[in-house]
Amino acid sequence: MASQSRTKSPTIRDVAAEAGVSHQTVSRVINKSPNVKVALRQKVQTAIDRLGYVPNIAARRMGGNRSYLILAINDRARTIDNWGVGRGNDWVDQMLFGGMMECEKNGFRMIFDLVETENPAAEKQLSAALSSLRPDGVILTPPHSENQHLADLLIANGTPFARIGSSNKNDGINIVMDDRAAAHAATQSLLDLGHRKVAFIAGSPDYLASSSRLAGYRSAMAQASSSIHADWEQPGDFSFASGAEAADRLFHSESRPTAILASNDEMAFAVLHQAAKFGISVPEELSVISFDDTPGVRFSVPPLTAIRQPIAAMARRAASELIDRKIDIQKGIQITLPFELITRSTTGSAPQ
Amino acid sequence: MASQSRTKSPTIRDVAAEAGVSHQTVSRVINKSPNVKVALRQKVQTAIDRLGYVPNIAARRMGGNRSYLILAINDRARTIDNWGVGRGNDWVDQMLFGGMMECEKNGFRMIFDLVETENPAAEKQLSAALSSLRPDGVILTPPHSENQHLADLLIANGTPFARIGSSNKNDGINIVMDDRAAAHAATQSLLDLGHRKVAFIAGSPDYLASSSRLAGYRSAMAQASSSIHADWEQPGDFSFASGAEAADRLFHSESRPTAILASNDEMAFAVLHQAAKFGISVPEELSVISFDDTPGVRFSVPPLTAIRQPIAAMARRAASELIDRKIDIQKGIQITLPFELITRSTTGSAPQ
DNA sequence: CAAAAAAATGTGACCGTTCACATTTTGCTG
DNA sequence: CAGCAAAATGTGAACGGTCACATTTTTTTG
Numbered sequence: 183m184a185s186q187s188r189t190k191s192p193t194i195r196d197v198a199a200e201a202g203v204s205h206q207t208v209s210r211v212i213n214k215s216p217n218v219k220v221a222l223r224q225k226v227q228t229a230i231d232r233l234g235y236v237p238n239i240a241a242r243r244m245g246g247n248r249s250y251l252i253l254a255i256n257d258r259a260r261t262i263d264n265w266g267v268g269r270g271n272d273w274v275d276q277m278l279f280g281g282m283m284e285c286e287k288n289g290f291r292m293i294f295d296l297v298e299t300e301n302p303a304a305e306k307q308l309s310a311a312l313s314s315l316r317p318d319g320v321i322l323t324p325p326h327s328e329n330q331h332l333a334d335l336l337i338a339n340g341t342p343f344a345r346i347g348s349s350n351k352n353d354g355i356n357i358v359m360d361d362r363a364a365a366h367a368a369t370q371s372l373l374d375l376g377h378r379k380v381a382f383i384a385g386s387p388d389y390l391a392s393s394s395r396l397a398g399y400r401s402a403m404a405q406a407s408s409s410i411h412a413d414w415e416q417p418g419d420f421s422f423a424s425g426a427e428a429a430d431r432l433f434h435s436e437s438r439p440t441a442i443l444a445s446n447d448e449m450a451f452a453v454l455h456q457a458a459k460f461g462i463s464v465p466e467e468l469s470v471i472s473f474d475d476t477p478g479v480r481f482s483v484p485p486l487t488a489i490r491q492p493i494a495a496m497a498r499r500a501a502s503e504l505i506d507r508k509i510d511i512q513k514g515i516q517i518t519l520p521f522e523l524i525t526r527s528t529t530g531s532a533p534q
Numbered sequence: 535m536a537s538q539s540r541t542k543s544p545t546i547r548d549v550a551a552e553a554g555v556s557h558q559t560v561s562r563v564i565n566k567s568p569n570v571k572v573a574l575r576q577k578v579q580t581a582i583d584r585l586g587y588v589p590n591i592a593a594r595r596m597g598g599n600r601s602y603l604i605l606a607i608n609d610r611a612r613t614i615d616n617w618g619v620g621r622g623n624d625w626v627d628q629m630l631f632g633g634m635m636e637c638e639k640n641g642f643r644m645i646f647d648l649v650e651t652e653n654p655a656a657e658k659q660l661s662a663a664l665s666s667l668r669p670d671g672v673i674l675t676p677p678h679s680e681n682q683h684l685a686d687l688l689i690a691n692g693t694p695f696a697r698i699g700s701s702n703k704n705d706g707i708n709i710v711m712d713d714r715a716a717a718h719a720a721t722q723s724l725l726d727l728g729h730r731k732v733a734f735i736a737g738s739p740d741y742l743a744s745s746s747r748l749a750g751y752r753s754a755m756a757q758a759s760s761s762i763h764a765d766w767e768q769p770g771d772f773s774f775a776s777g778a779e780a781a782d783r784l785f786h787s788e789s790r791p792t793a794i795l796a797s798n799d800e801m802a803f804a805v806l807h808q809a810a811k812f813g814i815s816v817p818e819e820l821s822v823i824s825f826d827d828t829p830g831v832r833f834s835v836p837p838l839t840a841i842r843q844p845i846a847a848m849a850r851r852a853a854s855e856l857i858d859r860k861i862d863i864q865k866g867i868q869i870t871l872p873f874e875l876i877t878r879s880t881t882g883s884a885p886q
Numbered sequence: 887c888a889a890a891a892a893a894a895t896g897t898g899a900c901c902g903t904t905c906a907c908a909t910t911t912t913g914c915t916g
Numbered sequence: 917c918a919g920c921a922a923a924a925t926g927t928g929a930a931c932g933g934t935c936a937c938a939t940t941t942t943t944t945t946g
Binding site: 203204205206207210217218219222241243244245246247 | 923924925926927930931932933
């Protein structure tokens with residue numbers, strides 16, 4: 183009944199026999215060892231091609247001390263809503279793409295683990311995954327990149343790791359976008375369009391990025407030396423609801439802003455939503471810029487001008503660094519990737 | 535320099551020594567063999583807990599004929615745009631969630647492979663993945679679920695597989711939403727609101743779902759016995775651009791529809807976009823329903839009424855069936871999962 | 887209650903790689 | 917061109933599970 187007998191794939195010894203060499207020589211060819219003569223290498227390669235040999239990843243892990251696996255830890259909370267509410271985790275597919283391409287290029291595989299944000303068993307879950315998979319590297323994405331317990335566990339275990347979207351850490355590989363500079367640039371672009379009343383909706387304080395973005399906004403505003411209104415800095419938590427509330431407060435403010443910088447796309451969507459309700463036209467009466475540039479933004483009406491967070495590029499870089507693994511995880515490495523301001527249709531000159 | 539020595543995880547033999555039994559007994563406990571006395575089982579379990587033992591997945595694969603791996607084949611084309619254009623693959627994260635939860639529950643892991651749609655090397659890529667990973671099951675997602683070459687390869691290899699979003703196949707496990715019924719229901723809901731001029735924007739003909747949806751639309755319209763205008767059936771290919779073009783044609787049509795059923799969210803977004811341009815208010819002058827209900831839809835203005843495609847549930851079911859593997863892949867199994875019509879704000883009574 | 891059957895437990899080989907080390911071949915030096 | 921170092925290739929063990937089968941214990945049966 184169940185599955186019929188699996189076709190037997192050729193082994194390294196089949197290739198060795200076919201090429202008339204020892205199995206170890208085949209291994210050397212696979213692993214690009216420099217100490218194989220060209221003639222032999224070619225003979226082996228021919229045999230590999232003829233037999234369609236592909237090394238078995240499980241056996242490689244058994245024999246050597248590498249697994250050719252990169253483990254990506256993502257937030258379950260961001261994804262779980264898909265079940266009911268239909269909230270997407272735009273990180274996952276970009277992670278997948280950026281990280282996976284890099285892995286594939288190097289004969290690695292990427293495996294995901296979804297860990298609940300506030301789960302006290304998170305360490306246990308990671309620990310089990312390490313034992314079971316013995317990955318060559320682990321990528322931590324927000325908010326897990328802020329969880330030092332996980333990092334400590336990885337250090338104790340001797341597994342190299344990279345954090346995405348977190349910096350100022352003195353261990354592991356830390357890959358970030360320059361949030362401060364990005365927020366500054368976005369704010370400046372609004373100032374350059376003649377806006378003087380520029381508001382900011384902050385992200386959840388749990389994320390380091392939130393304070394960096396706020397700092398960038400403040401520095402640009404301070405430089406502009408225009409009068410700053412306290413109401414223009416609104417709290418938020420990255421949710422649609424919090425964005426809508428912030429927008430309400432701003433629209434009711436006695437000094438209503440003509441431009442709003444929102445700390446993520448979802449809150450920017452909420453701003454557009456509320457603007458429509460208030461009969462405020464975008465971009466004629468109000469300009470909006472958001473952070474992240476997740477895939478959905480180009481379908482908003484009007485399409486959002488946004489700071490693109492290079493998630494795929496960050497994941498790719500994380501994978502690449504882990505695969506190279508010339509790294510001493512005990513001391514931290516900081517890598518900053520460039521941001522990009524994508525101008526679409528929610529920004530325009532300040533109203534007269 | 536490189537990674538420091540990895541902490542040695544306990545092995546099955548460490549547990550055996552700790553519990554004072556043979557390694558095979560430990561193996562039996564792990565695998566829930568019924569033939570272990572309760573007293574012994576408990577002694578072993580205690581030792582497992584004390585040592586924090588977790589079986590090494592690679593070793594399990596080497597010894598036995600299972601890998602505890604499910605391979606999910608996704609479309610690279612849908613994802614590759616992330617790099618440049620920022621187009622999301624809403625399948626991936628839902629697949630990930632639905633399938634992965636099920637895998638995790640059973641001690642399995644899910645691995646993704648991104649395969650280009652039109653790539654002639656697709657079979658080679660799958661073949662390599664099979665050799666390398668030896669997965670216990672493979673999940674094919676659109677458009678790969680329509681590629682019989684891949685299915686044949688899997689059958690020849692003896693690897694069970696499930697197709698998502700494809701039916702009428704006589705091999706493998708086939709999991710679908712009832713597209714015809716869903717399209718019928720959506721169309722009917724518009725007719726029930728008093729609409730008589732109901733248009734349809736079709737999806738790419740490469741997908742079986744496209745024709746099913748068209749059929750459902752036609753059957754509902756036929757039943758309504760209202761006069762049907764040829765212009766109301768517009769071609770499309772699931773892209774924003776094709777949706778915008780279809781909308782343009784419909785809005786210029788001499789018998790402009792008061793309701794439009796679009797075959798996916800992206801084309802529905804395009805309809806909203808064009809409606810705004812034409813100054814057509816939604817839902818007062820035009821009702822819109824879309825297919826898929828991908829995460830972004832609730833941020834459209836106004837939020838889209840949509841048929842939810844239960845992607846996560848389908849992935850979960852696929853994984854579940856493959857893990858149970860009581861299946862004879864030679865003969866096909868058809869599984870239909872329920873759809874759901876999510877009413878949001880793009881639908882309303884027909885204008886007078 | 888002895889003999890046979892069934893259930894519980896144990897033993898050693900094996901999966902397909904890489905590793906450590908042994909051996910052979912090649913290249914270099916004086 | 918002997919003698920030795922370095923490069924190229926080969927050999928067998930080991931990784932950590934499961935499998936097939938052997939052995940021991942318990943239960944059933946006539």
